[in-house]
Amino acid sequence: MWTSPAPTRIVVPDLELRAPASRRFATARPPSSHYRLVSVSDADHVELVPDYAISRVINGCWQLTPDHGGGPGSENEILRTFAELVDHGFTTFDCADIYAGSEEILGKFRRSLPDPHSIQIHTKLVPNKASLHELNDRKIDAALNRSLQKLGVDQIDLLQYHWWDYDVPGIDRLTRRLLHAQNAGKIRLLGVTNFNTKHLQYLLDDGASIVTMQAQYSLLDRRPERYMTGCCAEKNISLLPYGVLAGGFLTDRYLGRASPATMNRSLQKYRLIIDEVGGWSALQHLLELLSGIATKHDTTVDAIAARWALDQPAVAAIILGIGSRSRAQQNVALDHLQLDDEDRQSIAAHLETQAIPPGDMYDLERDTDGPHTKIIKVNLQDANERP
Numbered sequence: 001m002w003t004s005p006a007p008t009r010i011v012v013p014d015l016e017l018r019a020p021a022s023r024r025f026a027t028a029r030p031p032s033s034h035y036r037l038v039s040v041s042d043a044d045h046v047e048l049v050p051d052y053a054i055s056r057v058i059n060g061c062w063q064l065t066p067d068h069g070g071g072p073g074s075e076n077e078i079l080r081t082f083a084e085l086v087d088h089g090f091t092t093f094d095c096a097d098i099y100a101g102s103e104e105i106l107g108k109f110r111r112s113l114p115d116p117h118s119i120q121i122h123t124k125l126v127p128n129k130a131s132l133h134e135l136n137d138r139k140i141d142a143a144l145n146r147s148l149q150k151l152g153v154d155q156i157d158l159l160q161y162h163w164w165d166y167d168v169p170g171i172d173r174l175t176r177r178l179l180h181a182q183n184a185g186k187i188r189l190l191g192v193t194n195f196n197t198k199h200l201q202y203l204l205d206d207g208a209s210i211v212t213m214q215a216q217y218s219l220l221d222r223r224p225e226r227y228m229t230g231c232c233a234e235k236n237i238s239l240l241p242y243g244v245l246a247g248g249f250l251t252d253r254y255l256g257r258a259s260p261a262t263m264n265r266s267l268q269k270y271r272l273i274i275d276e277v278g279g280w281s282a283l284q285h286l287l288e289l290l291s292g293i294a295t296k297h298d299t300t301v302d303a304i305a306a307r308w309a310l311d312q313p314a315v316a317a318i319i320l321g322i323g324s325r326s327r328a329q330q331n332v333a334l335d336h337l338q339l340d341d342e343d344r345q346s347i348a349a350h351l352e353t354q355a356i357p358p359g360d361m362y363d364l365e366r367d368t369d370g371p372h373t374k375i376i377k378v379n380l381q382d383a384n385e386r387p
């Protein structure tokens with residue numbers, strides 16, 4: 001049985017935003033979620049809230065976008081990969097309004113199923129940064145309705161939203177409007193993505209019914225451990241990490257190799273994180289350690305990296321990108337893999353020596369003077385609406 005950790009108090013730095021005495025958001029959180037592992041298929045599932053279970057490995061669909069160019073090629077191939085994952089019990093998918101084509105193809109796949117309710121689709125609402133200041137209820141409703149229509153559903157299972165710039169007012173408006181949509185039945189559960197701890201806590205203190213936070217979390221990027229995991233434990237928020245394999249860097253493929261000369265956008269993004277923790281040699285030291293543990297368990301480096309993330313207390317489920325080939329069988333093996341005390345201790349000892357990227361969640365990515373911001377596309381919602 002997998003249970004959430006005992007709550008710990010956290011101190012959020014520089015919390016100049018204070019919640020007013022009366023809560024501004026009318027909706028109460030769904031009943032407290034005490035994680036329960038439920039057995040519905042081959043793959044481990046976990047209840048995010050009572051009566052809503054997801055697979056502990058979520059199928060990430062960013063890799064399917066033309067912009068990324070990493071996933072299976074044709075639509076038929078993608079649909080076959082989806083079916084194979086679901087057959088093996090990996091029933092939960094992560095997509096976004098800004099992952100071009102992902103909601104449409106998931107909608108098509110869902111309609112093809114004998115029981116469309118056998119899968120769970122998590123999408124995102126990511127407003128355009130350039131017009132963030134102009135976001136109003138009409139635009140929010142339109143974005144939400146587009147996602148509902150593309151997915152072919154009356155209700156979105158989990159809607160995760162993002163806010164690019166905390167200096168631009170509007171998070172409250174967006175939150176209030178999404179809570180309104182939740183009350184109207186268009187959204188089952190609400191989550192956020194790439195929020196820092198201060199702003200997530202601010203919304204939660206005001207009674208926003210947020211149940212998940214999607215963020216980068218891996219053996220290379222342990223920023224969540226600075227403040228966010230404490231907040232998650234205290235406020236009963238499930239962390240849904242991406243970047244668990246650092247776009248493929250945390251696999252056997254890069255052990256003993258030089259840093260690649262050409263990289264897709266995903267690898268560029270994670271390569272910058274590697275630089276934050278000590279550079280290519282730091283990655284090699286980590287890979288050597290993971291490779292030794294993998295050999296002992298007769299498995300692969302990516303399985304050890306993924307298992308480590310799954311075992312972290314705040315983590316309900318991890319998101320693994322749908323790669324160029326199906327990894328359903330590998331993911332089943334991952335569910336059965338157990339790290340022992342010796343593995344955990346050697347990983348912990350190594351992590352003591354490895355830097356953690358600076359700041360809170362997504363601070364680096366929001367720093368307009370730094371290198372991380374440059375590879376992030378911030379105005380994709382509108383672009384996605386072009387024919």
Ligand SMILES: NC(=O)c1ccc[n+]([C@@H]2O[C@H](COP(=O)([O-])OP(=O)(O)OC[C@H]3O[C@@H](n4cnc5c(N)ncnc54)[C@H](OP(=O)(O)O)[C@@H]3O)[C@@H](O)[C@H]2O)c1
Pocket residue numbers: 059060061062063070094095193194214215241242243244245246247248249251266302303319320321322323324325327330331
């Ligand atoms: N909220 C956000 O800002 C955000 C950002 C990034 C991602 N995400 C979400 O997270 C998902 C995962 O993206 P990511 O960036 O974290 O990528 P990732 O899962 O770290 O890396 C995926 C890549 O690793 C390789 N790989 C090796 N072993 C694998 C295995 N067992 N399972 C899956 N892939 C394996 C695959 O490459 P090959 O197939 O080429 O070998 C695949 O393209 C995305 O699809 C998206 O849903 C969210």
